[in-house]
Amino acid sequence: MDGDGRLTSDLIRERLGREVLRSRRLAKALAEAHERVARDEEETAATYDALAELNPTRPDLREKARRAREAAGIARECARWAQGIARRAAQREEERGASA
Incomplete structure (x- = not known):
């Protein structure tokens, strides 16, 4: 028990x-x-693609568009991981609520 008379397990x-x-x-x-x-x-990738269409002498713009798309894919994967963590946290919260 703590000073308020509550059980340690309740506090935890x-x-x-x-x-x-x-x-x-x-x-x-x-x-x-x-x-x-x-x-x-x-959006950045689309902009680089549009610029590459206007400037065919700039092959680096296509490469920049490719890298931006790659970064978008990585960000989406990170978002999926974070969504999974949020779902698991919500499940734990529900389980604790059901057992209380």
Whole structure:
């Protein structure tokens, strides 16, 4: 027991609940940020492609577009991972709620 007369296990459960909720919120925010990055990278790739059409003597623009698409793919993969973390955190939160 602590000074308030609460059981240590109750205190631990409360703290874990706050941490799970926090991790879920952080994971959701991280997923949203990576999705925004992916959209921005796709727009960047489209811009480089358009510039490459206007400037056929600049092959580096196609390479920049390719790298931007690659970065968009990586950002999407990171978003999927973060979404999975958020789902697992939500499941843990539900399991704790059901067992309480």
